[in-house]
Amino acid sequence: MILSKGASRLSLYLGTLAFLLCGHVLADGMVPDTSVIIVNEADGEASVTVTNTDASLALLHVTLEDIPEDKEPLLFVTPPLARVDPSKSQLVRFILQTSNPLTTQRLKRVIFEGMPQDRVAPEAGHARVGVTVRQNLPVIIHPKGLAQNRTPWTGLSWRLEKDQLSVHNPTPYVVRLAQELLLLPGNGSALLPRTYVLPGETLSVTATGSAATTVRLQPATVYGFAVPHYEAPISS
Incomplete structure (x- = not known):
């Protein structure tokens, strides 16, 4: 099934909203x-x-x-x-x-x-x-002696080769973010396998939008709170 541009962005919004609300909804027990x-x-x-x-x-x-x-x-x-x-x-x-x-x-x-x-x-x-x-x-x-970092997602590096988007975390910090990604310009997209990237780790996923130069992601603070979306450059 092929989603329209509007439907695709709605899907991204709903997925991001679910990610950000996870763990912050009040519950009994x-x-x-x-x-x-x-x-x-x-x-x-x-x-x-x-x-x-x-x-x-x-x-x-x-x-x-x-x-x-x-x-x-x-x-x-x-x-x-x-x-x-x-x-x-x-x-x-x-x-x-x-x-x-x-x-x-x-x-x-x-x-x-x-x-x-x-x-x-x-x-x-x-x-x-x-x-x-x-x-x-x-x-x-x-770790002891490691400085606090309020924006660890800025340290991620992104690379796009044909239809494969990879993200590498060279930092010593765990980076939390929504799985849904937008590739710009255009209406490209990708879906990470999980909502975190570990220190030293590289994740690769299939993506649409082979001419993209920027990836738009929805990061979260260490406590999982929403912050404005972040756009990172893509190397090829």
Whole structure:
């Protein structure tokens, strides 16, 4: 199916909107007080407050997940399980465990899951089905001595050869951005496989618009907040 120019741009807008809203929509259940966990190597740990917004007791289950590109265990979380009364909060600590100094930012994910009271302590003789609500957030581990960078996407380099668009991240920062890209001039487009580019990584995707000289992307801050779109030059 071939989309018209207007439909293509509408699709880009909707995809970008979904990306930017992800992780910022208020929900019932266990709600952390941040949209991203930042663990500074200089501190060795970070803490997050998670509040039970339900009207009943629930069990907080915290699970760390590796991204497919980085399986090295760098963190442990405590407590992984905790009972939390309604409207009460639980402090969760993320503790760094590495013997070698970090040279780049690293990316992990964490799931905060609230199990309702019926699943924590079901009534005898009654079979109940509880509904869990999950918050899946990124965890960024920041190396000691590395300066903060509010615009890491400006360090990406873009290259277009025939119908292949590649993006390279030569920086030590994790770059977060929407998957949808516009190629200018014209109405070219490309779709990244995910919403982040890791330090030292190169991603290549099929693109339309072989005469493009600029790529328009929708970056996000380290906390996932929207910023104005950014246009970067393309080399060939």
